[in-house]
Each structure stands twice: as C-alpha cells, then as structure tokens.
Amino acid sequence: MKALGRIGLYAALTLAALTFIYPFLWMVSSTLKPPFEVGTLELIPDRITLDNYRTMWARAPFGRALLNSAFVATTITVAVLLLGSITAYAMSRLRFRGAPLLNVVTIAVLLIPGQLTLIPLYTLIVKLGWIDTYAALIVPYLFNATAVLMLRQFFLQIPQSLIDSARMDGMGEMRILFTIFWPLAKPVLAIVAIFTFMGSWNEVLWPLLVVREQQLMTLPQLLTVFALGGGAGSLGVSLASAMVLVVPVVIAYLFLQRYFIESMAGSGTKG
Amino acid sequence: MRAEERSGWLLSAPYVAFLLAFAAYPILFALVLVLLRWDLVTDPAFAGADNIRLLAHDGRFWRAVGNTFVFLSIHLPLQIVTALALALALNRPLALRAFWRAAFFLPVVISGAVVAILWSALYATDVGLINRLLVKIGLAPVAWLTNPLTAMPAIAAMVTWKNVGFYVIIYLAGLQYIPRSCLEAIELEGASAWQRFRHVTLPLLLPQTILVVTLSTINGFQLFIEPYVMTGGGPLRRTYSIVLYLYTNAFSYQKMGYAATIGVALAIIIGTVVLVQRRLIGRAEAM
Numbered sequence: 001m002k003a004l005g006r007i008g009l010y011a012a013l014t015l016a017a018l019t020f021i022y023p024f025l026w027m028v029s030s031t032l033k034p035p036f037e038v039g040t041l042e043l044i045p046d047r048i049t050l051d052n053y054r055t056m057w058a059r060a061p062f063g064r065a066l067l068n069s070a071f072v073a074t075t076i077t078v079a080v081l082l083l084g085s086i087t088a089y090a091m092s093r094l095r096f097r098g099a100p101l102l103n104v105v106t107i108a109v110l111l112i113p114g115q116l117t118l119i120p121l122y123t124l125i126v127k128l129g130w131i132d133t134y135a136a137l138i139v140p141y142l143f144n145a146t147a148v149l150m151l152r153q154f155f156l157q158i159p160q161s162l163i164d165s166a167r168m169d170g171m172g173e174m175r176i177l178f179t180i181f182w183p184l185a186k187p188v189l190a191i192v193a194i195f196t197f198m199g200s201w202n203e204v205l206w207p208l209l210v211v212r213e214q215q216l217m218t219l220p221q222l223l224t225v226f227a228l229g230g231g232a233g234s235l236g237v238s239l240a241s242a243m244v245l246v247v248p249v250v251i252a253y254l255f256l257q258r259y260f261i262e263s264m265a266g267s268g269t270k271g
Numbered sequence: 272m273r274a275e276e277r278s279g280w281l282l283s284a285p286y287v288a289f290l291l292a293f294a295a296y297p298i299l300f301a302l303v304l305v306l307l308r309w310d311l312v313t314d315p316a317f318a319g320a321d322n323i324r325l326l327a328h329d330g331r332f333w334r335a336v337g338n339t340f341v342f343l344s345i346h347l348p349l350q351i352v353t354a355l356a357l358a359l360a361l362n363r364p365l366a367l368r369a370f371w372r373a374a375f376f377l378p379v380v381i382s383g384a385v386v387a388i389l390w391s392a393l394y395a396t397d398v399g400l401i402n403r404l405l406v407k408i409g410l411a412p413v414a415w416l417t418n419p420l421t422a423m424p425a426i427a428a429m430v431t432w433k434n435v436g437f438y439v440i441i442y443l444a445g446l447q448y449i450p451r452s453c454l455e456a457i458e459l460e461g462a463s464a465w466q467r468f469r470h471v472t473l474p475l476l477l478p479q480t481i482l483v484v485t486l487s488t489i490n491g492f493q494l495f496i497e498p499y500v501m502t503g504g505g506p507l508r509r510t511y512s513i514v515l516y517l518y519t520n521a522f523s524y525q526k527m528g529y530a531a532t533i534g535v536a537l538a539i540i541i542g543t544v545v546l547v548q549r550r551l552i553g554r555a556e557a558m
Contacts, residue, residue, distance in 0.1 A: 013360055017374040019432070024377070026400050027389050041403050087286040096279025102286070109294050115493065115514060116538040119521055119531040120297035120304060126311055143289045173278055202382035204496050205514070209522060220384040224500055227388050235392050242385045253380050257373045260380055265440040 024246070031240040038236045052236035056226075059237075062244050064215055065222040069245075072137045072218060073200040079142045080196045081189060087143070088151035089177045093163060103152070109145045122209050136210040137218065141200060147192045154188045155181060194256070194263035201249070219245045304531035311525055322532040332533065335513045336540065338423060342512075343491045345427040350487050351480060353435050358442035359472075372443075376436035383433070387500035390429045391416070394501075416502050419509045426497050426510055434490065438483045445479035446472070474556070481552055485545050492541050513537050 030038050031052050033045040056062060091099050121140060130136040158181060166176045182189065207221040217225065223245055227238045253260050305322055309315035326332055357375055361368060378386060393400045394415035402412035415425040453471055462470070495514040498504050504511035513533065521530035 009360060009363065009365075013365075013371050016357060016360075017371060020374050020377050020436070023389060023393055023400070027392070030392070038398060041400070041407065083285060086282050090279050090282035094275050094279035094282065096276045096283075098280060098283060098287075102283060105290060109290065112294070112298065113489070113493070113538045113541055115517060115534045116301055117294070117297035117534075118517070119527055119534050120300040121293065122521060123300070123304070123309075123311065123527055124292075124297065140293050143286055143293075148286070173282065198380060202384070204382070204384045205518070208518070220382045223388065224384045224496070227391075227500060235395070235398060238388055239392060242388050245382055245385050249380055249382075250377075253373075253377070257376070258369075261372065261376050261440060264379060265376075265437055 024250075027239050027242070027246075031236055031243055033236060035234055035236060038234070052234075052240040053243075055233075055237045056241045056244075060222060060226050060241070061214060061217075062219070062222065062241060065217050065219045066244055068134075068216060069201060069219040072134065073197050075134075075138050076141045076200045077193050077197045079138075080144045080147050081193060083143055084147040084151055084192065085177060085182070085185075085189075086174075087148050088155050089173070089181065091148070092152045092155040093158075094173070103149075106145045106148055110149070118205075118209070125210050131210055132213040132216055134216070137207060137216075140206075144192075144196055147196060150188055150192060151185065154185055158184060190259055191263040191266060194259055195266075198249075198260075198264060201245075301531050301535055304528050305535055307528040309527040311527055315528075318528055322528050325529065326532050326536060331508070331511070332513070332516060332536075334508055335511045335516045338509060338511055339492055339494065339513060341423050342427050342430075342494060343488060345424050346431055346491055347484060347487055349427065349431045350435060350438060351483055353431060354438035354442055354483060355476075357435065357439045358446060359468075361439065361443055362446045372436075372439070375439050378433045379436045381433075383496045384500065386429065386433050387497050391501045394425055394429075417506055419507045422502055422506055422510050426494075426501065430491075430494070430497065434487070438487075441479050441482055442476065445476045449475050477552070477556060481549065484548055484552065488545060488548060489541055492537060492544075513540075 025043055029043045029045060032048045032050070033040070034047060034049050034051065037045060087102075090096070091102050125131060125136045125140075128135075130139075162180055163176055166180055171179075202220060203218070204220040204224055207218045208224070211217055211221065214222070214225075223241050226241055306318060306320075307315045308318040308321065361371055361375075365371065392398075396402060396412060396414045396417065399415070401415070405412055413421060416422050449472060453475075454467055457467055457471060493514055494512040495518065498510040498512050498515050499518075502510045504515055514537070517530050517533040517537070520526045520533060
C-alpha cells in the first residue's frame with residue numbers, strides 16, 4: 001500500500017514536471033521542423049532544418065536586439081548594485097537626520113502600482129526628448145527600491161566594530177563599503193543582481209511605450225512586434241525568434257537555478 | 272557627528288534626486304493629468320472632471336474591469352489549488368527534489384512575451400499542441416483563443432501555469448514552519464490525512480494563502496502582454512484588459528489625460544480589492 005502510494009506520487013510529479021517542460025521541448029523541436037511538419041506531436045523531426053532561424057534572422061534585427069537587451073540589462077544591474085549599495089550604506093550605517101524618512105519613503109514607493117506612474121513617466125520621457133534613446137530604457141531603472149531595502153537590511157547586521165577599526169585606519173566611507181561590506185554581502189548582491197537583470201531582460205510594456213525605432217528595440221519588444229506585425233509569417237519562424245530570448249536565460253537557469261529561485265521568489269519579481 | 276551628517280546626505284543625494292524625479296513627480300503629475308486633455312503635440316488643455324465623467328460611463332473600461340474579475344475568478348482558485356498540491360507533494364521525503372522544484376519554477380524565469388507566443392502556438396486551433404493531443408485521444412478540437420467563451424479561461428490557465436512555481440516556493444516555505452508534533456498529535460487522535468490537512472495544515476498556511484491571493488490579484492489587474500500578443504483583446508473584447516486599454520489610449524489615441532485617469536482608477540481598484548479580500552479571508556478564518 002505504501003509502495004503503491006509512492007509510485008502514485010512519482011507518477012503525479014512526472015506528469016506535473018512534463019506539463020512545465022514539454023511545451024518548451026515542443027517549442028525547440030517546432031523551430032527545427034520544415035513548415036508542413038510544425039506542430040506535430042513528434043519531438044524528433046524527420047528532417048532537421050535551420051530555415052526558421054535563417055528567416056527570422058534575415059527579417060528583423062534580432063542580433064541587434066540581443067545586444068540592446070544585454071547592454072540595457074547589464075547597465076541597469078551594475079547601477080542598481082553600485083548606487084543601491086551606496087544608498088543602503090548611508091541609510092544603514094551613517095547617522096543623519098534623513099535616514100529614517102528615506103526608509104519609510106522607500107517602502108511607500110514599493111506599494112505604488114506601476115500603472116499609476118506609467119503615463120506621467122512616459123510624458124516626462126517625451127518632454128526630455130528621450131523617446132528612442134537608451135536613456136529612456138535605463139535611467140528610470142537606475143535605482144530599485146527592493147534592492148535598497150534588501151541591502152540596507154543586510155548592512156544593518158554587520159558589526160559596528162568593523163567600521164570603527166576601519167575608520168581608525170583612515171579608510172573613507174567608500175573604501176569601507178567596497179572593501180569590507182561588499183565581500184561580506186556577496187549572497188545578497190547575487191540575489192539583487194539576478195532579479196534586477198531578469199526584470200530588465202523580460203520587461204516589455206515600458207520599451208513598447210518609449211521605443212519605436214527597430215534598431216533600438218529590446219528582445220522581448222522586437223519579438224512581440226515581430227509576432228504581431230505578421231513579420232514571422234509562420235509558427236516555426238515566430239517560435240525561432242522567441243528562442244533568442246529563451247536560450248540565454250535557460251542556460252543561466254540550469255547552472256544557477258538555486259540562486260534564481262531564491263532571488264526571484266524572494267523579491268516578489270515575476271517575469 | 273557633523274561629518275557623518277554631511278556624508279549621509281551626500282551619499283543619499285543621488286537616490287533622493289531619483290525619487291523626486293521618478294517617483295514623487297510622476298505620482299503628483301498623474302493627479303494633474305487627470306484634469307487635462309493632452310495629446311503631447313499641442314498644449315495641454317484644462318478638462319475639469321471630463322476624464323472622470325467619461326471613465327464613469329465608458330463601457331469599454333468597465334468591460335475590461337469585468338474581464339479582469341472573470342480572469343481572477345478562474346485564476347485565483349486554480350493558482351491556490353495547484354500551488355498547494357505541488358508544494359505538499361514536494362514537502363514529502365523525495366528523490367530528486369531539486370529537479371522537481373526547478374521544473375515547476377522554469378516558466379517563472381521565462382519572459383511573459385515568450386510565454387504568450389508559445390501558448391498562442393499551443394492553443395492554435397489546427398496546428399496547436401493541445402488540439403493535436405485532444406484529437407489523438409478522440410476528442411474534437413477547441414477554438415481556444417477565438418471562441419468568446421474559452422478565450423479568457425484559456426489565458427487564466429496559461430498565467431497559472433507561468434506563475435505557479437513562484438507560489439509553490441511560498442507554500443513550501445510556509446510548510447517548513449508547521450511543527451511535526453502538531454500533525455503527529457492529531458494523527459494519534461485518529462484523524463485522517465484529509466482531516467489533518469483541513470484542520471492543521473490549511474489554517475497554519477493562512478499567511479501564505481493571503482500572500483498568494485494578494486500577489487495573484489495585483490498581477491491579474493496588470494494583465495497586458497498576454498491579451499496583447501494572443502488575442503488583441505478579442506474575441507468580442509472578452510479578453511480586453513485594463514492595462515491594454517490604458518496602453519491603447521496613450522499609444523494609439525494619444526489621450527494622455529484619459530490614460531492617466533485609467534491608471535489612477537486602476538490603482539484605486541487594486542487597493543480596494545486587496546483590502547476587501549483581506550477582510551473576507553480574515554472573516555472566513557474567524558468562523
């Protein structure tokens with residue numbers, strides 16, 4: 001009876017896991033099939049073809065979009081780590097009158113739904129003349145309230161004696177932050193880096209508003225425009241273009257899944 | 272002490288400037304925009320309460336709100352049940368636990384745009400994977416995304432699939448805090464597995480359930496890329512979402528004042544619904 005229960009449990013888990021994994025396998029296989037075979041249930045195509053990838057690559061600037069996405073997401077991640085750490089350091093370890101207020105304001109910022117500020121932010125970008133620039137994609141994301149709060153929380157736990165003795169040695173605040181705090185904060189920095197990068201990599205609504213020039217589009221945006229504009233023309237081509245966005249993420253996820261789960265589940269960020 | 276005060280302000284100055292420009296200003300300006308008629312080309316004109324009046328009588332807006340409630344009425348129960356079931360399975364002594372967990376979480380890391388494109392293909396009427404499976408087992412194919420009755424449920428099922436791994440992690444964390452002694456004590460009293468679940472596990476998971484309901488509700492009100500890619504809001508506007516309507520007003524009609532009004536209304540609706548849900552769950556718990 002007990003053994004039967006365990007078999008049932010594993011059968012159910014396998015079925016569940018297939019529900020999550022099989023669509024992605026079907027997607028990969030569909031991109032490798034000739035048009036008349038696309039969508040068939042067989043995962044292994046009779047004849048493997050790269051035509052869908054060639055067509056997709058020729059019809060829209062996906063290479064450029066890949067670079068745009070990588071550049072935007074990397075810049076934002078580096079900024080959120082550096083600027084967020086400096087802010088969190090000031091808020092947690094420097095006694096100044098604004099610190100408690102900044103903390104309350106940061107929590108309040110997290111509670112505001114993005115849709116409330118979407119249109120005013122968009123009009124601001126238009127007035128600044130930033131439509132179709134990297135600035136529009138990057139500047140509004142230079143700081144991240146979740147990151148500031150997580151780093152602040154971690155920095156608060158570092159013993160004061162470390163800071164005191166560093167100051168005794170004549171170290172400035174920035175040197176204390178980057179040579180003493182950062183090595184200790186590696187796990188938190190990794191968590192912040194992953195959810196920031198993934199948030200930017202997967203974002204699609206904001207680029208759809210502020211970028212119209214194809215050469216500046218990020219991957220999810222170009223993908224959406226390509227699929228909707230009928231540029232793809234066929235299922236295989238459309239899915240092949242989606243692969244450009246998925247493959248780097250899945251490779252990173254395979255190696256760092258524990259950190260991904262901890263980071264994305266812990267921060268409340270969902271692609 | 273003076274030096275610390277000075278470096279404190281100095282180091283937080285960029286953050287303060289950022290908050291003023293990208294948080295405080297847009298919030299205040301959202302409220303100003305509600306009173307304006309503005310196409311971003313000509314000068315903004317004062318519109319008084321026109322935007323608010325228009326919104327109150329705008330059938331398309333209220334249809335989108337109604338659609339969201341249809342979405343939530345399917346998505347919330349489905350999300351809670353599947354997340355809870357998978358978390359309970361994962362909470363047993365298992366081989367390959369990390370693998371199962373990673374499999375369930377996989378769609379969470381994939382962009383919503385990709386998931387929407389992939390599921391358009393899965394739901395496709397003649398070449399889609401789901402209909403091919405149905406035909407294989409002898410059933411008739413379903414026009415998932417083009418039938419007004421099935422389109423929103425189909426999207427709700429897809430969003431559940433995409434996010435469930437995230438909520439499994441939340442429930443798993445909660446399960447870890449349920450003391451084994453509690454479950455063993457009531458087992459000795461002769462309680463069945465279902466009774467143990469119903470009277471110990473489920474009530475103790477209430478904080479996690481509230482979190483799942485709150486986050487999925489907020490997420491549901493922000494539905495955009497799925498209808499945008501998969502249905503364009505159709506068929507018969509049955510999948511038109513509030514954010515899609517907001518985006519269309521801003522981007523296609525250049526109505527900044529009206530789009531901002533929709534944004535403010537959406538924020539108010541989200542806040543109200545989340546508060547009401549918490550009340551209701553609290554009351555159900557007290558009974």
